[in-house]
Amino acid sequence: MARFIVRRIINVIPVAFIVLLVTFSLIHIAPGNPAYAILGEQASPAAVKLLDQQMGLNQPLGLQFVEYLRHVVEGNLGYSLLDHQSVASLIVSRLPVTFELAVLAVILSLLIALPAGILAAYRPNTWIDSVSRVLALVGAAVPNFWLALLLVYIFAVSLHWFPSLGWIPLSQGVASNLWHVILPVVVLALPLVAITSRVLRGELMEVMRLMYIQVARSKGVREWGVVMRHGLRNALIPVVTVVGLQVGGLLGGVVITESIFSLPGMGQLVVDAIFNRDYPVLQGSVLFMALVVLAANLLVDLCYAWIDPRIRYN
Amino acid sequence: MAVFVPEPILEEGLVQPVSSKKRAWRRFTRNHLAVGGLILIGLFILMALAAPLIAPYAPDTTHFGQAFHPPSSAHWLGTDELGRDLLSRIIYGARGSLLSAVLIVALGLVVGVPVGLVSGYYGGWMDEVVMRVVDAGLAFPGLVLAMAMAWILGPSLMHAVIAIGIVTIPQFARVTRGQVLEVKNREYVEASRCLGASSLRVMFRHILINAATPIIVVATLNIGSALLSVASLSFLGLGPPPPAPNWGGMLQSGAEYLTMAPWISIFPGAAIFLAVLGFNTFGDGIRDVFDPNHR
Numbered sequence: 001m002a003r004f005i006v007r008r009i010i011n012v013i014p015v016a017f018i019v020l021l022v023t024f025s026l027i028h029i030a031p032g033n034p035a036y037a038i039l040g041e042q043a044s045p046a047a048v049k050l051l052d053q054q055m056g057l058n059q060p061l062g063l064q065f066v067e068y069l070r071h072v073v074e075g076n077l078g079y080s081l082l083d084h085q086s087v088a089s090l091i092v093s094r095l096p097v098t099f100e101l102a103v104l105a106v107i108l109s110l111l112i113a114l115p116a117g118i119l120a121a122y123r124p125n126t127w128i129d130s131v132s133r134v135l136a137l138v139g140a141a142v143p144n145f146w147l148a149l150l151l152v153y154i155f156a157v158s159l160h161w162f163p164s165l166g167w168i169p170l171s172q173g174v175a176s177n178l179w180h181v182i183l184p185v186v187v188l189a190l191p192l193v194a195i196t197s198r199v200l201r202g203e204l205m206e207v208m209r210l211m212y213i214q215v216a217r218s219k220g221v222r223e224w225g226v227v228m229r230h231g232l233r234n235a236l237i238p239v240v241t242v243v244g245l246q247v248g249g250l251l252g253g254v255v256i257t258e259s260i261f262s263l264p265g266m267g268q269l270v271v272d273a274i275f276n277r278d279y280p281v282l283q284g285s286v287l288f289m290a291l292v293v294l295a296a297n298l299l300v301d302l303c304y305a306w307i308d309p310r311i312r313y314n
Numbered sequence: 315m316a317v318f319v320p321e322p323i324l325e326e327g328l329v330q331p332v333s334s335k336k337r338a339w340r341r342f343t344r345n346h347l348a349v350g351g352l353i354l355i356g357l358f359i360l361m362a363l364a365a366p367l368i369a370p371y372a373p374d375t376t377h378f379g380q381a382f383h384p385p386s387s388a389h390w391l392g393t394d395e396l397g398r399d400l401l402s403r404i405i406y407g408a409r410g411s412l413l414s415a416v417l418i419v420a421l422g423l424v425v426g427v428p429v430g431l432v433s434g435y436y437g438g439w440m441d442e443v444v445m446r447v448v449d450a451g452l453a454f455p456g457l458v459l460a461m462a463m464a465w466i467l468g469p470s471l472m473h474a475v476i477a478i479g480i481v482t483i484p485q486f487a488r489v490t491r492g493q494v495l496e497v498k499n500r501e502y503v504e505a506s507r508c509l510g511a512s513s514l515r516v517m518f519r520h521i522l523i524n525a526a527t528p529i530i531v532v533a534t535l536n537i538g539s540a541l542l543s544v545a546s547l548s549f550l551g552l553g554p555p556p557p558a559p560n561w562g563g564m565l566q567s568g569a570e571y572l573t574m575a576p577w578i579s580i581f582p583g584a585a586i587f588l589a590v591l592g593f594n595t596f597g598d599g600i601r602d603v604f605d606p607n608h609r
Contacts, residue, residue, distance in 0.1 A: 018450035022459075030466045037466050137347070141591040143542055145549045145562075146583030149569055153580075157573050252457030256546060260569070270458060271550065274465045286462050290453045297453070 004305050012298055016291065023287040024068045027279060028061070038081075038279040051081075055280070077284030082276055087284035090269060097167060097265030100177075101257070102250050104185045106243060109192035116193070117200030121235075122227055124205060132197055139194025144253050148187045148260045155183060165262040184257045191253065192246055199242045203235035237307050244300030248293045341603045348599020354592030362408040371399035373406040373559045382575045392577040395567065400578065403559040404585050410560045411541055411589065414475045418540040419533050421479030426486025427522070427529060433487065434494030435517050444487065451484030457546055464552040471544075471554040478543045482536060489532050493525030500524075531601045538593035545586045561586045 030037035034057055035048040052058040055078075056067060071078070077087035112135075120132035156164035162183050168176045207213065208231050216230045217223070251266070258267035266285060273281035343349055361368065370390075377397035385392045391400040433444035456478070463477035497503065498521055506520050547553050548562025556563065561582040568578030 014446045015449045015453065018447055019453055022450060022454070026462055027466060029463065133347075137591060137595060141538065141542075141587055141594050143545055143549075143562075143565075143583055143586045143590070145546065145569075146565060146579070146587065149565070149572060149579050149583065153572055153576050248453070248455040251455040252546075255455075255458055255461070256549070259550070270461065274461060274550075274552070282462055282465070286454065286458055289455050289458055290450075293453045293455065 001305065005302060008298060008301055008305075012294060016294060019287065019290045019294065020069060020072060021065070023283055023290070024065050026283060026286070033057075038277060040277060072287070077287065078280035080281050081278045082281075087281050090281060091266065091285060091288050094264060094266045094269045096170075097263055098251075098254050098258070098267060100170070101181060101184060101188060101254060101263070101265060102247075104181060105188035105192060105250065105253075108185055108189040109196055110243075112189070113193045113196035113200060117197040117239075118204060118227065118232065120197065120201040121204035121208065124201075129201075132201065136194040136198045139190040139192075142190065144187050144191070145256050145260060147190065148184070148257060151183045151186060152260070165260075167263050181263070184261045184263060187257050188250060188253050191249065192243070195242060195246065196239060200235060200239050203238050204231055207231045207235045237304065240307070241300055241304055244296055244303075247296040248289075251289050251292070338603045342599055345599045345602060347595045348602070351592045351595030351597075351599060354588055355596055358408055358412060358589050358592065361405050362412050365406050365409060369399075369402035369405045371402040373398065373403045374557045375399075382571070382578075384575070385577055391581045392575070394564070394578045395571060395575070400564075400581055403564060404561065404582055407559040407561045407564065407582065407585070408589075410471055410554065410558065411544060411586070414471055414544045415537045415540040415593075417475045418479045418482060418544070419536050421475070422482035422486045422536065423529070423533055426483040427490045429483070430487035430490025430492075431494055431517050431522060434491035435498060435513070435521065441491070445491070448484040448487050448491075451481070452488070454481070456481040457543060460543060460547060461550060461552060464547055469552050469555055471558070471560070474544055474547045474553050478540060478547070481543075482540065485536070486529065486532065490525065490529055493528055494521055497521050497525050527604045531597060531604060534593060534600060535597035538590040538597065541586065541590050541593065 027034040027037060033048065033052075035051045035055075036043055039047055039051060056064055059067070075088055077091070079086055080090060116132040116135060120129040123129060152164045155161045163180055164183075166180055168180050170177045204227075208227070213226060213230055216226045221230070254265060255267035255270050257263070258265045259271040262268070266289070270282060270285045272278070273285065375398065377393070380389075380393050380397035381395055383389055383393040383397070389399050389401065391404065394400055394403070429444060433441045460474070460477040460481050463480065464474050467473035467477065503516060503520050506516050511519070544553065544560075545562030545565070548560050549566045551563075551566065553563055554560050556567075564582040565579045565586075568575070568580075568582065571578055
């Protein structure tokens with residue numbers, strides 16, 4: 001296991017290097033001087049010159065990249081052009097909101113997807129399976145910003161059950177915090193429900209055909225026990241992987257959801273950075289999100305190898 | 315591949331040979347959801363092509379006196395904040411949305427497939443390098459990277475297409491490489507090499523043709539997600555600038571008036587949802603045809 005972990009971590013290093021290369025190059029895809037892309041076409045030459053100096057954009061590209069690498073390794077993601085706050089501290093201050101949304105979305109999605117997937121596999125081609133399939137189709141096709149607006153219109157504007165926007169920190173009361181995040185969490189959870197329930201259904205149906213399931217049945221284990229104890233346990237392994245691989249999609253969803261519900265998280269930080277033309281914040285946030293996805297993928301691989309020893313030896 | 319049926323049976327007319335295409339079509343038509351998806355796609359394409367003929371009003375004509383009219387017999391889906399007919403704007407908006415989604419997938423295919431093909435075929439250090447680049451590409455949350463690129467390039471439909479297209483390239487490269495690895499050691503590929511075929515010919519004529527099915531399935535399913543991504547960028551103000559009708563942008567401008575005129579956001583969102591649903595169910599259907607074990 002130790003060898004597998006070391007090998008997998010070594011594999012991540014070149015990928016992380018390329019991720020850094022991409023985030024560094026982002027601003028250079030714009031034609032002409034990058035300072036104009038940041039400040040806008042109408043920027044004065046004086047402002048452009050100042051930004052060139054401030055961000056080192058007048059240095060040779062290679063040198064700029066080496067400097068960028070050095071800063072990132074030191075934990076310095078640059079400074080906001082708006083208020084000169086450190087990007088790293090901005091990200092850290094926004095992280096709890098996004099983290100809470102993501103965790104609650106995953107929990108809610110599992111609470112719906114596990115029973116839906118199990119029942120659909122247990123009774124394939126029945127109305128339960130059809131309902132689960134329709135839920136999955138809708139979840140995969142519905143635009144999250146549209147769903148967010150529909151939920152706001154129905155549950156906040158018309159029924160007044162939930163607030164339409166805003167954020168109450170957990171420290172000021174768990175109940176009021178949950179009250180504010182319930183609609184955004186539903187929006188984030190639905191695509192996860194779609195994927196997880198269908199993958200679980202497929203895996204469980206495969207597992208239920210295997211020999212050890214027949215053995216368990218012939219030993220007189222009750223059908224529900226066979227499904228839950230023998231089937232589900234093995235079918236869940238690929239589901240863990242699928243959930244882990246959704247982190248990137250979840251972060252994309254967070255951007256939209258936080259901006260609609262005015263939640264002060266990472267997503268809102270990205271959207272604000274774009275509208276305020278605050279490039280260092282945008283660049284730092286994109287890099288941070290990519291590194292989070294890499295870390296999540298690594299964690300999933302390690303969990304997978306821990307659960308299923310065959311992976312370590314292949 | 316034709317089914318072998320002994321001659322005498324055929325002559326007696328007891329069994330008719332069924333071509334694989336016919337069998338695939340039969341399997342597809344048995345899947346009602348997939349057929350529904352195909353019909354939906356057909357309707358949207360028809361709507362985009364015949365927009366000037368079927369749209370009741372010009373999409374950009376403003377009538378300030380008719381702003382915020384709810385759905386009525388004069389304006390089936392109501393009017394927006396500038397008094398423009400929503401139905402006409404949704405019909406015209408189908409053009410940009412469908413075209414951009416297809417272009418995004420085309421960009422992903424044109425770059426991603428050759429990269430995956432060469433990487434999988436030659437293997438070795440080149441494959442290692444390409445796969446690390448693909449891993450890095452897949453590490454970025456697609457929408458966030460596309461947002462950053464679209465902002466840097468400037469808001470326009472073409473820039474949104476380029477930004478999202480670049481983000482989809484790694485997916486196609488990975489799927490193609492996986493297929494190439496499965497196919498490249500088969501006997502017919504060996505035979506072609508022994509007969510002196512060039513690497514280029516082996517790759518494109520023998521490997522790619524036989525690895526194409528999963529790539530087509532992924533491409534179809536990707537049109538749906540490309541549609542969603544374009545709409546998301548437009549919703550965030552990074553799509554085509556107004557007054558060009560596009561579904562995501564219409565939804566965004568309607569969001570401001572959600573309490574007084576919910577139809578301005580509800581109907582464009584429904585159009586995006588139905589179009590994505592169409593491509594997803596159609597994609598699922600053709601995957602089931604080519605890979606029945608997937609179900």
